[in-house]
Amino acid sequence: MAIALERSAVVPQRAKRHRIWRGLGHALTYLGLAAALMFFLGPFFWILTTSLKGNEDFFAFPPVWIPAEPSLKHYVGLFTRSSGARYFTNSMVISTLSMISALVVSLPTAYSIARWRFGGGLLSIFLLVLRMLPAIALIIPIYIVYRTLGITNNYLGLVVVYTVLYIPFAVWLLVGFLRDFPLEIEEAAMIDGCSRLRALAQVIVPIIAPGMAVVALFAFIATWNEFLFAIVLTGIETKTMMVLVTSFTSGGTDMFYGEASASVVLGVLPAFAVAFMLQRYLVKGLALGGTKG
Amino acid sequence: MVLIALVIVFPLAYSFYLSFQNFDLSVGPEHEFVGMKNYTEGIFRDPRFLGSVWNTAVIIAPSLVLELLLGLGIAMLLSRVLHGRPIITALLAIPAMVSPVMAAMAWRMMFGVKYGAINNLGRQLGLLDVYFDWFSSPFISIVAVVLVEVWHNTPFMMLVLLAGLQSIPQELYEAARVDGANPWQRFWSITLPLLKFTMVVGVMIRLIDLTKLFGLIFVLTYGGPGGSTETVAFTTYLAGFKDFRMSYAAALSYVIVGGVLILTLLFFWMQRVREARAA
Numbered sequence: 001m002a003i004a005l006e007r008s009a010v011v012p013q014r015a016k017r018h019r020i021w022r023g024l025g026h027a028l029t030y031l032g033l034a035a036a037l038m039f040f041l042g043p044f045f046w047i048l049t050t051s052l053k054g055n056e057d058f059f060a061f062p063p064v065w066i067p068a069e070p071s072l073k074h075y076v077g078l079f080t081r082s083s084g085a086r087y088f089t090n091s092m093v094i095s096t097l098s099m100i101s102a103l104v105v106s107l108p109t110a111y112s113i114a115r116w117r118f119g120g121g122l123l124s125i126f127l128l129v130l131r132m133l134p135a136i137a138l139i140i141p142i143y144i145v146y147r148t149l150g151i152t153n154n155y156l157g158l159v160v161v162y163t164v165l166y167i168p169f170a171v172w173l174l175v176g177f178l179r180d181f182p183l184e185i186e187e188a189a190m191i192d193g194c195s196r197l198r199a200l201a202q203v204i205v206p207i208i209a210p211g212m213a214v215v216a217l218f219a220f221i222a223t224w225n226e227f228l229f230a231i232v233l234t235g236i237e238t239k240t241m242m243v244l245v246t247s248f249t250s251g252g253t254d255m256f257y258g259e260a261s262a263s264v265v266l267g268v269l270p271a272f273a274v275a276f277m278l279q280r281y282l283v284k285g286l287a288l289g290g291t292k293g
Numbered sequence: 294m295v296l297i298a299l300v301i302v303f304p305l306a307y308s309f310y311l312s313f314q315n316f317d318l319s320v321g322p323e324h325e326f327v328g329m330k331n332y333t334e335g336i337f338r339d340p341r342f343l344g345s346v347w348n349t350a351v352i353i354a355p356s357l358v359l360e361l362l363l364g365l366g367i368a369m370l371l372s373r374v375l376h377g378r379p380i381i382t383a384l385l386a387i388p389a390m391v392s393p394v395m396a397a398m399a400w401r402m403m404f405g406v407k408y409g410a411i412n413n414l415g416r417q418l419g420l421l422d423v424y425f426d427w428f429s430s431p432f433i434s435i436v437a438v439v440l441v442e443v444w445h446n447t448p449f450m451m452l453v454l455l456a457g458l459q460s461i462p463q464e465l466y467e468a469a470r471v472d473g474a475n476p477w478q479r480f481w482s483i484t485l486p487l488l489k490f491t492m493v494v495g496v497m498i499r500l501i502d503l504t505k506l507f508g509l510i511f512v513l514t515y516g517g518p519g520g521s522t523e524t525v526a527f528t529t530y531l532a533g534f535k536d537f538r539m540s541y542a543a544a545l546s547y548v549i550v551g552g553v554l555i556l557t558l559l560f561f562w563m564q565r566v567r568e569a570r571a572a
Contacts, residue, residue, distance in 0.1 A: 025373070026373075029370050029373045029374060030374070032366070032367075032370045033367070033370050033371065033374065033381060036367050036370070036385060037381070037384060037385065039444070040384075040385050040387070040388050040444065040447075040448065041384060041387070043399045043400060043403060043410075043444070044387070044399070046399075046403060046410045047399045047402065050402065131498075131501065132501055132550075132553055132554070132557065133550065134504065134505045134526055134546065134549050134550065134553065135505060135507075135526075136505070136507065136526045136529045136530060136533075136542075136546050136549065137305070137308065137546035137547065137549065137550050138304055138305070138308075139530075139533075140308055140311070140533050140539055140542050140543050140546060141303075141304035141305070141307040141308040141311065141543070142304050143533075143534075144307075144311070144316075144539060145304065145307070221390060224392070225391070225392030225393075225394075225395075226392075227392060227393065227394045227507070227508040227511070228507055228508065228526075228530070231511075232534060242392055242394045242395070242508075245394055245395065245398050245512070246394065246398075246511065246512055248398070257402060257405070257408060260398065260402060261399075261402060263398075264395050264398050264399050264402075267391075267392065267394075267395040267398075268387075268391045268392075268395050268399075271387055271390035271391045271392075271395075272387060272390075274390055275383050275384075275386050275387045275390045276383050279379060279382065279383050279386075282386055282389075282390075282452050
């Protein structure tokens with residue numbers, strides 16, 4: 001009897017202590033994550049507010065963290081004076097073209113690997129080599145070849161390089177999606193009189209469209225972010241956003257804050273979009289996607 | 294496949310051929326065979342390239358350690374979160390999706406002497422009493438580069454490790470808890486051993502990428518002050534596209550490829566030996 005009484009007194013106490021510890025653990029977890037969020041997102045926040053500041057706010061002390069009267073004048077300046085519009089368009093055109101051509105080339109290749117295991121081993125070797133190869137090793141010969149061909153200041157030159165650099169990754173992802181695709185549906189279409197090509201175009205493509213969108217978005221962001229090839233292979237007319245941004249660094253550490261920050265905001269926009277849309281695939285995409293430089 | 298061969302294999306072969314010539318665009322299109330001269334110059338006689346090898350190592354080592362530790366910490370915090378994990382993960386992942394150039398530019402502005410966020414925040418909080426120039430000394434410049442690199446790529450490590458953590462069966466922890474293991478013991482004897490492979494893969498990928506570190510340096514420091522943050526990729530770029538010594542740059546790029554290859558093999562070999570010893 002006495003023992004039973006004692007236990008009933010002890011258990012709630014222990015449970016209570018347990019709950020307190022647990023609550024504390026949760027609080028610390030969220031606190032840690034909040035700190036991490038501040039560290040990783042703070043710079044974006046600062047760049048965004050800076051790009052919206054008027055000039056007098058840059059020079060103010062104590063510093064103005066959130067501008068009282070946000071203005072878009074730096075964006076206007078970027079698009080008119082620094083020909084940002086042209087470079088933004090360049091980036092858009094180059095990335096879109098590379099994305100489309102990478103998809104067009106990869107789809108049949110991926111299909112043949114998924115269905116007949118044609119060249120699958122070669123693919124993984126290519127993927128590995130590409131991942132390891134420093135872009136700097138490719139850029140020198142490519143530059144010399146392009147110079148002799150006279151296509152250094154040309155969309156085509158960059159698009160070809162980006163497409164090829166991206167194909168192995170695109171194929172690898174697509175093979176995964178195609179393997180998951182039930183063979184029966186394809187067979188049914190072919191029994192109903194579809195040619196293989198038509199089955200691919202009209203039956204398979206619509207169904208794996210989400211997968212293709214993943215590949216496309218990764219291709220887009222990879223080419224959008226690429227810098228080494230862009231700076232070497234572009235001229236005044238074909239510069240991309242990445243190259244434009246570097247032009248602001250000429251004025252030492254205190255530079256053209258307004259337009260520089262505006263161009264950074266525009267430059268990182270696709271990253272935000274992709275991070276949210278492709279969450280599930282981020283690890284794959286980042287681990288294997290193309291050459292970084 | 295033909296296209297890939299054309300754009301990848303051919304340039305590599307051509308560049309290998311070039312590396313034994315003395316092709317220099319500032320002199321003219323003529324070039325002749327010079328044997329191993331470019332390689333011996335790069336490996337034994339060019340203090341700039343040798344310095345850049347050292348700089349790259351000095352940047353890589355702390356970056357890898359910090360990225361691994363921070364990434365692991367954040368991943369473990371994330372795996373404890375019950376509500377809103379996808380959105381927090383996506384938010385934290387953003388820096389990794391940003392171009393190195395953009396990341397460096399944002400930070401370069403933050404490091405700005407008079408109007409940068411860091412100096413201003415420091416002064417406002419009373420931590421700094423002068424406008425500090427973050428790129429005035431080699432040591433602090435390297436610290437700054439490492440900081441930006443850690444900011445940029447810890448999210449990648451975090452994502453990889455989070456995926457690894459989530460593949461560890463929850464029953465193991467329950468069993469350990471029943472056996473009376475405290476959180477510390479659970480971490481050392483369940484999480485760490487089971488996460489080891491993921492960690493190795495993550496570090497390997499980062500190591501390979503860090504040897505290519507270029508855009509970040511180009512914007513943040515342009516190799517300065519006094520070449521103290523010049524990485525191998527950056528020095529090779531300067532040799533090729535500033536001095537126009539194409540053959541020399543080609544040779545340097547092959548030295549880098551060789552170095553990365555050796556590093557990778559060494560890493561795998563060490564891993565193999567460790568596992569063999571453990572087994």
